[in-house]
Amino acid sequence: MVEQVRKLLDKKLKNVQELEKLRKTILDNRDTSRITVSVCGGTGCRASGAEAVVEAFAEEIEKRELQVKIDFKETGCHGFCERGPVVVIGPKKIFYQHVQPEDVQEIINETVLQGKAVKRLLYVDPATGEEITYESDVPFYNKQTRLILGANGEIDPTDIEQYIAAGGYSALSKALFQLNPDKIVNEITSAGLRGRGGGGFPTGRKWQSCRTSRSDVKYVLCNADEGDPGAYQDRSILEGNPHSVIEGMIIGAYAIGASQGFVYVRNEYPLAVEHARIALEQAMDYGFLGENILDSGFSFKITINKGGGAFVCGESSALIASLEGKIGEPKSKYTHMSEKGLWEKPSLLNNVKTWANVPLIINKGADWYSKIGTAGSKGTMIFSLVGKINNSGLVEVPMGITLREMIYDIGGGILGGKKFKAVQTGGPSGGCIPEQFLDTHVDFDELPKLGSMMGSGGMIVMDEDTCMVDVARYFINFLKGESCGKCVPCREGLAKMSDILDRITHGEGKPEDLDTMMDLAEILNAGALCALGRTAANPVISTLKYFKDEYMAHINEKKCPAGVCRELIQYSIDPEKCTGCGLCARACSMNAISGEKKEPHVVNQNMCIKCGVCYDSCKFGAVIKQ
Amino acid sequence: MTKYWIDGEKAIDISEADDVNSVSFTIDDKDVVVSGGQSILEAVQRMSGIANIPALCYHPAVRPYGACRLCTVEASEDGGKNFKFVAACLYPVKEGIIVKTSTEKVKKLRKGIIELLLARCPNTRIIQELAAEYGVEKPRFSVGDQDCILCGLCVRACQEIIGKSAISLVNRGIYKEVAAPFYAYELGEGCIGCGDCAFVCPTGAITMGDNGKPVLPRVKIPYAEIGAMTSREKLPASQG
Numbered sequence: 001m002v003e004q005v006r007k008l009l010d011k012k013l014k015n016v017q018e019l020e021k022l023r024k025t026i027l028d029n030r031d032t033s034r035i036t037v038s039v040c041g042g043t044g045c046r047a048s049g050a051e052a053v054v055e056a057f058a059e060e061i062e063k064r065e066l067q068v069k070i071d072f073k074e075t076g077c078h079g080f081c082e083r084g085p086v087v088v089i090g091p092k093k094i095f096y097q098h099v100q101p102e103d104v105q106e107i108i109n110e111t112v113l114q115g116k117a118v119k120r121l122l123y124v125d126p127a128t129g130e131e132i133t134y135e136s137d138v139p140f141y142n143k144q145t146r147l148i149l150g151a152n153g154e155i156d157p158t159d160i161e162q163y164i165a166a167g168g169y170s171a172l173s174k175a176l177f178q179l180n181p182d183k184i185v186n187e188i189t190s191a192g193l194r195g196r197g198g199g200g201f202p203t204g205r206k207w208q209s210c211r212t213s214r215s216d217v218k219y220v221l222c223n224a225d226e227g228d229p230g231a232y233q234d235r236s237i238l239e240g241n242p243h244s245v246i247e248g249m250i251i252g253a254y255a256i257g258a259s260q261g262f263v264y265v266r267n268e269y270p271l272a273v274e275h276a277r278i279a280l281e282q283a284m285d286y287g288f289l290g291e292n293i294l295d296s297g298f299s300f301k302i303t304i305n306k307g308g309g310a311f312v313c314g315e316s317s318a319l320i321a322s323l324e325g326k327i328g329e330p331k332s333k334y335t336h337m338s339e340k341g342l343w344e345k346p347s348l349l350n351n352v353k354t355w356a357n358v359p360l361i362i363n364k365g366a367d368w369y370s371k372i373g374t375a376g377s378k379g380t381m382i383f384s385l386v387g388k389i390n391n392s393g394l395v396e397v398p399m400g401i402t403l404r405e406m407i408y409d410i411g412g413g414i415l416g417g418k419k420f421k422a423v424q425t426g427g428p429s430g431g432c433i434p435e436q437f438l439d440t441h442v443d444f445d446e447l448p449k450l451g452s453m454m455g456s457g458g459m460i461v462m463d464e465d466t467c468m469v470d471v472a473r474y475f476i477n478f479l480k481g482e483s484c485g486k487c488v489p490c491r492e493g494l495a496k497m498s499d500i501l502d503r504i505t506h507g508e509g510k511p512e513d514l515d516t517m518m519d520l521a522e523i524l525n526a527g528a529l530c531a532l533g534r535t536a537a538n539p540v541i542s543t544l545k546y547f548k549d550e551y552m553a554h555i556n557e558k559k560c561p562a563g564v565c566r567e568l569i570q571y572s573i574d575p576e577k578c579t580g581c582g583l584c585a586r587a588c589s590m591n592a593i594s595g596e597k598k599e600p601h602v603v604n605q606n607m608c609i610k611c612g613v614c615y616d617s618c619k620f621g622a623v624i625k626q
Numbered sequence: 627m628t629k630y631w632i633d634g635e636k637a638i639d640i641s642e643a644d645d646v647n648s649v650s651f652t653i654d655d656k657d658v659v660v661s662g663g664q665s666i667l668e669a670v671q672r673m674s675g676i677a678n679i680p681a682l683c684y685h686p687a688v689r690p691y692g693a694c695r696l697c698t699v700e701a702s703e704d705g706g707k708n709f710k711f712v713a714a715c716l717y718p719v720k721e722g723i724i725v726k727t728s729t730e731k732v733k734k735l736r737k738g739i740i741e742l743l744l745a746r747c748p749n750t751r752i753i754q755e756l757a758a759e760y761g762v763e764k765p766r767f768s769v770g771d772q773d774c775i776l777c778g779l780c781v782r783a784c785q786e787i788i789g790k791s792a793i794s795l796v797n798r799g800i801y802k803e804v805a806a807p808f809y810a811y812e813l814g815e816g817c818i819g820c821g822d823c824a825f826v827c828p829t830g831a832i833t834m835g836d837n838g839k840p841v842l843p844r845v846k847i848p849y850a851e852i853g854a855m856t857s858r859e860k861l862p863a864s865q866g
Contacts, residue, residue, distance in 0.1 A: 310798065312798070327794070327795065332713060332716040334716055334717050334718060335718075480800065481799055482798075482799070483798065483799040483800075484799070484802075485776065485795075485798045485799045485800065485801070485802030486691075486776075486802075487692065487693050487694070487695050488693065488694055488696075488739050488742055488743060489738075489739060489742070491799060491800060491802065492800075493742055495799075496742065496745065496767040499767065499768050512766075519738060520738070522734075522735075522738070523735060523739060523742070526711045526731070527695045527698055527735050527738070529693070529695070529713070
């Protein structure tokens with residue numbers, strides 16, 4: 001009896017035939033007449049209340065006993081985080097935005113039971129004013145190529161069978177039984193895949209040198225220590241489709257001959273850690289990890305290692321130091337990791353996005369993959385499009401798309417109809433690209449020409465109200481705090497650069513400061529030990545190059561043209577426009593505004609703390625910010 | 627060509643010798659042959675008068691660390707077409723590389739690093755001497771009054787030579803400092819009072835106290851600047 005139960009509970013797939021049989025069983029048992037309801041459970045939508053929506057759906061479905069009719073699931077991030085919580089009703093994929101628990105009854109009554117769309121929850125195209133019913137018609141989605149992120153909205157990340165039903169682990173069985181390690185490496189090389197973590201190093205070459213490295217032990221590592229402000233694409237993949245990363249890692253391990261893998265993920269990503277953990281357990285249960293995977297004779301295990309929250313640990317040598325239990329400081333890379341990496345053994349480290357690309361390439365072939373993208377950069381890239389933009393969210397586009405298409409067609413233009421000023425790409429060490437370069441094709445080779453970089457795919461859009469000196473100050477300050485402090489140029493140089501930028505934004509800048517900063521930038525670029533320090537000056541160099549007039553205004557005229565730097569602005573009231581309503585005076589927490597009723601008011605400059613409440617509260621535009 | 631193995635003051639002719647792990651490369655327009663497996667800086671220090679590379683965080687008795695970056699030189703692996711900046715203390719000697727130890731670019735970089743060090747430690751003799759050598763007069767930056775340059779020699783000496791690991795570098799960025807376990811400044815039983823750390827310290831930031839234990843330098847950062855950093859000093863007495 002016990003043996004029989006154990007046999008029933010044992011889900012381990014012993015060979016490829018069993019995998020294909022399981023896949024077929026899942027698909028055959030699937031009732032296609034059921035209506036799918038997928039609620040986005042990504043961190044973005046959770047922040048706007050998706051968990052309550054999920055609960056409301058579950059409750060309602062149970063109350064009305066609709067389980068037979070509805071295939072309900074909480075999925076990973078759909079990407080359109082601006083509009084969260086997002087709910088998509090299949091099979092036609094009716095797209096609802098900003099869904100609240102109280103909308104659930106209506107959605108079930110109207111859409112699920114009668115097939116009618118709930119008009120007030122539909123997305124309205126701001127350009128045309130039209131209501132859009134289906135997800136594929138939403139401009140934010142229909143301009144994208146969602147090869148990696150697409151599955152996020154389809155599958156429940158905590159259920160391996162949904163991944164298998166969607167064709168999961170077929171790349172692994174192909175790699176194990178139809179290809180050999182050399183062929184796998186060749187496939188990755190000829191696909192032209194480049195490292196998605198920032199460096200853009202050809203992945204195939206990395207795999208090749210790890211494969212040829214001689215050692216008894218080799219390691220496969222996944223870098224999920226994503227720390228750029230505003231970037232969350234690695235997080236979303238690990239949360240929404242962890243098996244794609246795991247499958248990629250197993251293929252990589254088979255190709256180089258490793259038997260142990262590590263996922264280094266930030267502890268600040270609890271959902272990503274949780275989903276990766278569940279996925280690893282399930283992959284173990286189903287026999288995709290462990291001893292003798294699918295009867296191929298190949299064994300491989302993956303362990304999760306949680307990072308302590310240092311940005312610099314995303315740097316490969318610091319990541320390895322941290323994995324080894326040492327201080328998370330980078331080391332020089334004169335000896336390559338493919339020779340001596342983790343515990344001095346050859347190690348293959350790739351970013352989450354790179355790993356997620358692997359099953360795709362193995363399944364569809366290098367020829368197919370290399371047709372997407374530009375001459376030097378193949379495939380798609382996932383960007384987190386954030387900042388002063390209408391449609392912020394995760395965007396997956398083919399390499400070579402222009403910045404203009406990204407910002408205006410997918411991003412829906414600048415928030416509030418304001419004017420575009422700059423876009424910062426590649427995380428905190430990226431450069432700010434001004435309007436004249438908006439038609440640049442985004443790839444690994446074009447962005448560095450403008451003094452920026454691809455990085456891990458951060459993209460922060462700034463409008464005319466952004467002060468570029470303040471932006472440079474913000475990023476340098478971030479990097480100063482995240483510098484490990486090991487080498488002098490980075491530790492001391494960034495601190496001094498931050499001092500100077502602080503002074504300039506406080507109106508105490510001197511003309512010679514700009515030369516000093518350029519000198520510091522050179523020291524950082526040439527002298528720093530790791531890539532964090534070497535690229536850290538990019539925000540300063542690029543803003544000095546494209547927005548020097550703003551620096552000059554701060555230094556010479558003691559003015560902040562964008563009206564951001566508090567010390568350099570002054571609020572006053574235009575007596576012509578002021579009606580004396582007193583709204584600003586009541587709003588002012590410092591009682592700095594005085595005046596008789598129905599008479600023009602005045603701001604007492606000595607008491608004003610420049611919080612801007614008066615500016616925001618005035619209905620007549622009488623408060624002037626200069 | 628006659629190959630010479632330079633060891634200290636001696637030059638041994640190895641033109642006829644077999645099975646010698648030797649590496650020949652060019653340094654400041656001089657062709658040299660040295661034993662493989664060492665760094666440029668190690669090789670240079672063993673050959674008298676060939677080049678003068680400054681270094682503060684390097685000591686032959688412990689593993690190189692690459693923190694001060696003063697030993698940065700230019701090196702080319704492709705016969706002189708492309709040069710890149712490398713830290714001589716870590717970069718291994720390789721067959722056929724071309725190394726330049728005092729180009730204008732290198733001098734400018736070192737001058738910049740010394741200016742930053744002088745701004746951190748204006749009262750330290752070894753840095754004042756380097757500043758005089760490289761023509762740094764007054765730093766253009768805000769000046770501090772630290773003694774420790776965080777070269778990590780004390781930590782490495784304690785770990786690698788003494789085998790005690792009684793001190794470590796803690797915290798990061800400008801808050802980095804040398805401390806005993808659990809962020810203590812007073813050394814406990816882990817320290818045997820050998821004084822190795824004080825001996826190896828290039829700036830004299832570590833001294834030996836009356837109790838026979840070293841006195842560690844404090845990073846003198848104004849309390850307000852510490853901000854959100856978790857520092858032992860910041861915690862209320864009951865927790866700290």
